[in-house]
Amino acid sequence: MADRRADLNIDRKSRAYQPMQPVAKQDASQRLEHFNEIYLNYEAEIACIEAGRCIQCPDPAPCQQACPLGNDIPTVMRLVENGRFIEAANVYRQTSPMPEICSRVCPQERLCEGSCTHGGGTSGEPVRIGKIEKFVIDYQIATEGIPLGTVALDTGKRVAIVGGGPSGLAAAESLRRKGHAVTVYDANPFPGGLLIYGIPAFKLSKDRVAAKVKQLETIGVRFVPNTRIGRDIPLSQLTAEYDAVYVAVGANKEVPANWEGANLKGVYQAGEFLIRANVPRPLQPPHLAESGRPVVGRRVFVIGGGDTAMDCVRTALRLQKAQGYKLDVTCAYRRTEAEMPGCRVERANAREEGARFEWLTAPKRFIGDKDGNLIGIEFIRMRLGEPDSSGRRRPVPIEGSEYMEPADTVALALGYWPDATLGEQNPELQTHDWGLIVADPQTGKTTMTNVWAGGDAVTGPDLVVTAIRAGLHAAESIHLYLSQS
Numbered sequence: 089m090a091d092r093r094a095d096l097n098i099d100r101k102s103r104a105y106q107p108m109q110p111v112a113k114q115d116a117s118q119r120l121e122h123f124n125e126i127y128l129n130y131e132a133e134i135a136c137i138e139a140g141r142c143i144q145c146p147d148p149a150p151c152q153q154a155c156p157l158g159n160d161i162p163t164v165m166r167l168v169e170n171g172r173f174i175e176a177a178n179v180y181r182q183t184s185p186m187p188e189i190c191s192r193v194c195p196q197e198r199l200c201e202g203s204c205t206h207g208g209g210t211s212g213e214p215v216r217i218g219k220i221e222k223f224v225i226d227y228q229i230a231t232e233g234i235p236l237g238t239v240a241l242d243t244g245k246r247v248a249i250v251g252g253g254p255s256g257l258a259a260a261e262s263l264r265r266k267g268h269a270v271t272v273y274d275a276n277p278f279p280g281g282l283l284i285y286g287i288p289a290f291k292l293s294k295d296r297v298a299a300k301v302k303q304l305e306t307i308g309v310r311f312v313p314n315t316r317i318g319r320d321i322p323l324s325q326l327t328a329e330y331d332a333v334y335v336a337v338g339a340n341k342e343v344p345a346n347w348e349g350a351n352l353k354g355v356y357q358a359g360e361f362l363i364r365a366n367v368p369r370p371l372q373p374p375h376l377a378e379s380g381r382p383v384v385g386r387r388v389f390v391i392g393g394g395d396t397a398m399d400c401v402r403t404a405l406r407l408q409k410a411q412g413y414k415l416d417v418t419c420a421y422r423r424t425e426a427e428m429p430g431c432r433v434e435r436a437n438a439r440e441e442g443a444r445f446e447w448l449t450a451p452k453r454f455i456g457d458k459d460g461n462l463i464g465i466e467f468i469r470m471r472l473g474e475p476d477s478s479g480r481r482r483p484v485p486i487e488g489s490e491y492m493e494p495a496d497t498v499a500l501a502l503g504y505w506p507d508a509t510l511g512e513q514n515p516e517l518q519t520h521d522w523g524l525i526v527a528d529p530q531t532g533k534t535t536m537t538n539v540w541a542g543g544d545a546v547t548g549p550d551l552v553v554t555a556i557r558a559g560l561h562a563a564e565s566i567h568l569y570l571s572q573s
């Protein structure tokens with residue numbers, strides 16, 4: 089690998105004045121015709137120019153520090169600037185098991201790009217690190233495929249992974265490469281977790297996830313689909329049969345809606361809405377596959393303000409083609425845009441695609457007709473009060489501010505809780521806050537013998553990249569344990 093310290097004869101000042109090279113994306117009208125990814129890749133020469141804006145901050149570079157995986161971004165930029173794309177891709181692969189996925193879904197504005205010195209510098213625009221990562225990784229895949237990598241000689245040790253989301257997949261790969269026999273159990277028909285059953289294909293192509301799963305199968309990871317641990321097989325059976333178990337079951341139970349009328353026809357939970365609209369039918373759980381794509385009426389409201397809400401808004405907008413009429417899609421959020429937790433870039437994409445936003449508003453009840461179909465929503469206006477435990481100002485209802493809106497479809501994106509089942513069935517597995525698993529923040533070790541845990545199941549809903557990091561850390565700890573036992 090190139091040592092960027094060996095060649096730092098660069099003119100930082102002139103680099104600081106270079107304008108950012110934008111990445112092309114499809115027109116909004118074009119995007120609404122399909123569910124595919126919207127960003128085009130950099131042309132090679134443009135990628136070189138954009139990477140050449142990197143001023144090669146001295147170690148530790150802020151972008152690298154801000155990356156949960158510690159990707160060596162300055163070295164990548166140096167290589168890309170010099171047209172050495174495959175080498176650059178391999179630098180990513182040293183620290184990240186899924187750069188083709190992270191480059192698409194990481195909120196770079198909050199991570200690497202958010203800390204780029206350029207952002208606060210003369211150009212005011214960070215280097216587009218995420219789009220350069222996507223370019224080099226896609227270049228590598230188009231040129232030589234995902235490299236298979238090496239696998240150590242069999243150790244004779246067996247590890248079970250419960251949950252095949254990004255955290256489970258990262259742990260599975262790392263442990264398999266160290267020579268352990270790895271089996272991934274997942275409740276869904278296909279591995280990937282929220283990469284398949286949450287994040288829509290217009291942000292992350294399902295093919296990318298399928299290719300990753302294929303790579304893992306090729307190096308010997310065994311997948312057992314449609315198997316819910318705690319229902320089909322007890323966790324205690326896995327701890328008895330395997331040398332170690334990594335629990336990465338995510339936090340996928342939707343926060344229940346307690347409003348009157350939440351059971352009306354036309355009111356969807358975000359999870360079901362996204363799966364039925366975005367996931368190819370053969371990969372859907374049978375109980376959803378038989379229902380087909382959601383039917384949406386002309387007036388759609390999405391309740392919530394996070395990434396899931398934005399994904400529902402943009403999914404609804406794409407459903408209008410199938411419906412054959414124009415939809416009016418509004419995101420209703422009880423705080424203001426400043427408190428919205430979701431990714432700013434995705435919000436901008438939603439606006440371009442035609443989404444409307446109603447701030448400081450929350451539903452009071454959903455109203456149905458005599459046949460149980462949603463026909464309207466009673467909203468109430470909110471104001472911001474004192475900060476709550478999260479530090480965000482609490483929304484407070486304004487008495488007497490109620491108003492009615494006609495509505496045909498609602499998607500409720502109210503957030504997710506963990507499933508407490510494994511903790512309830514195994515008292516030695518300590519949990520807290522509605523079922524989040526207690527685990528050592530560095531190693532992922534739980535209070536149960538032979539059991540590690542990580543990802544959203546431990547932290548609550550977070551990010552793909554942090555779930556991957558947890559999987560890698562747990563794999564290191566499990567490997568150490570297996571090497572000593």
Ligand SMILES: Cc1cc2nc3c(=O)[nH]c(=O)nc-3n(C[C@H](O)[C@H](O)[C@H](O)COP(=O)(O)OP(=O)(O)OC[C@H]3O[C@@H](n4cnc5c(N)ncnc54)[C@H](O)[C@@H]3O)c2cc1C
Pocket residue numbers: 193194195250251252253254255256273274275276279280281282283286287288291315316317318336337338339340362395396399507542543544545549550551552553555
């Ligand atoms: C709609 C949506 C959009 C998002 N968008 C983004 C984004 O753009 N960028 C980003 O970084 N993050 C995003 N996130 C968050 C991100 O997807 C999660 O933080 C991440 O997937 C967590 O990974 P995980 O492996 O811990 O859990 P998950 O991805 O939830 O995977 C858990 C897996 O465990 C399986 N499972 C659960 N219980 C059992 C059991 N008892 N037995 C066997 N298997 C079980 C599930 O079927 C699932 O496959 C989004 C989340 C949602 C819901």
